[in-house]
Amino acid sequence: MFIGELSKQTKLSIDTLRYYEKIGLIANVTRDRGGRRVYDESLIAWIEFVKVLKATGMPLKHMVDYAQLRQQGPQTTQDRMSILQDHFQHIQTQLAHLQTCHDLVEAKINTYAQALADGSNIPIGSCNAFTATNEEKTNEHSS
Amino acid sequence: MFIGELSKQTKLSIDTLRYYEKIGLIANVTRDRGGRRVYDESLIAWIEFVKVLKATGMPLKHMVDYAQLRQQGPQTTQDRMSILQDHFQHIQTQLAHLQTCHDLVEAKINTYAQALADGSNIPIGSCNAFTATNEEKTNEHSS
DNA sequence: TGTTGACCTGGAGTAGGCTCCAGCACTTAC
DNA sequence: GTAAGTGCTGGAGCCTACTCCAGGTCAACA
Numbered sequence: 001m002f003i004g005e006l007s008k009q010t011k012l013s014i015d016t017l018r019y020y021e022k023i024g025l026i027a028n029v030t031r032d033r034g035g036r037r038v039y040d041e042s043l044i045a046w047i048e049f050v051k052v053l054k055a056t057g058m059p060l061k062h063m064v065d066y067a068q069l070r071q072q073g074p075q076t077t078q079d080r081m082s083i084l085q086d087h088f089q090h091i092q093t094q095l096a097h098l099q100t101c102h103d104l105v106e107a108k109i110n111t112y113a114q115a116l117a118d119g120s121n122i123p124i125g126s127c128n129a130f131t132a133t134n135e136e137k138t139n140e141h142s143s
Numbered sequence: 144m145f146i147g148e149l150s151k152q153t154k155l156s157i158d159t160l161r162y163y164e165k166i167g168l169i170a171n172v173t174r175d176r177g178g179r180r181v182y183d184e185s186l187i188a189w190i191e192f193v194k195v196l197k198a199t200g201m202p203l204k205h206m207v208d209y210a211q212l213r214q215q216g217p218q219t220t221q222d223r224m225s226i227l228q229d230h231f232q233h234i235q236t237q238l239a240h241l242q243t244c245h246d247l248v249e250a251k252i253n254t255y256a257q258a259l260a261d262g263s264n265i266p267i268g269s270c271n272a273f274t275a276t277n278e279e280k281t282n283e284h285s286s
Numbered sequence: 287t288g289t290t291g292a293c294c295t296g297g298a299g300t301a302g303g304c305t306c307c308a309g310c311a312c313t314t315a316c
Numbered sequence: 317g318t319a320a321g322t323g324c325t326g327g328a329g330c331c332t333a334c335t336c337c338a339g340g341t342c343a344a345c346a
Binding site: 002003004014018034035036037 | 321322323324325
């Protein structure tokens with residue numbers, strides 16, 4: 001498989017794939033006689049995993065570290081698992097935070113919907129959910 | 144409240160607060176005789192809301208649009224609600240995706256744990272969860 | 287009155303993660 | 317044999333979201 005095909009299958013741009021290779025996230029890329037990169041089907045699994053790590057906020061640098069351990073073979077299994085476990089904690093924190101934000105935005109939408117239904121303005125204090133320390137405030141335009 | 148205090152309360156750096164003002168995310172900042180920015184307590188609620196939007200992936204540019212509508216007062220309530228509703232969809236998608244990634248990473252960790260417990264290598268195909276189209280693959284180092 | 291600390295401005299620099307480009311090489315189909 | 321399509325390289329450029337800096341002002345306190 002050449003880079004165009006890999007790009008299609010992974011939905012990463014050709015430039016991105018070359019960039020990932022450059023920084024060490026994709027390794028051991030062989031070439032054909034013409035100098036074209038030739039990829040093994042199995043690389044797709046790794047790239048999909050990279051996308052998962054990326055989607056969960058791991059910086060490329062950390063993934064490169066992980067990739068290097070992976071290159072070193074089975075004796076780094078423990079290290080890689082530790083990295084993933086740390087990252088897993090991070091994902092859980094993210095999920096919880098995102099859920100909180102989800103609920104806050106939902107509440108805010110409901111406030112708007114209510115205000116529109118009533119024909120009223122947004123009530124004073126409608127931002128309360130977003131402040132740790134407030135009792136009552138003037139809120140001319142509301143958030 | 145001066146900028147140092149606001150920075151402490153919002154946990155945004157002074158530079159960030161000035162930057163947000165520059166791009167129009169924080170408006171109507173008054174000054175004292177000496178030219179120092181003076182903030183109203185009520186601004187904190189808006190900043191906390193901005194942090195929620197940011198944490199859920201809204202670009203600053205979009206927030207600036209929202210902020211401008213907000214400046215225009217109650218007649219933009221419907222527009223603002225629409226923006227939030229669109230963004231809410233986005234948050235739901237994110238949550239679902241993050242949950243999927245969470246589960247995949249968890250599964251991967253379990254595979255590692257199993258391998259370590261067995262003293263075995265990571266089994267062939269342990270990346271299956273990360274590929275749409277694969278049956279079996281050679282997987283010398285596993286992902 | 288002097289010093290210290292907080293604040294001001296404009297503008298440059300940074301980090302992360304790509305994205306684009308010029309100029310060239312190779313392959314494939316007609 | 318030639319044109320189209322795909323690929324190559326090195327390096328510059330871009331976008332977002334800050335972050336830092338120099339050089340200056342102002343206020344509060346001793």
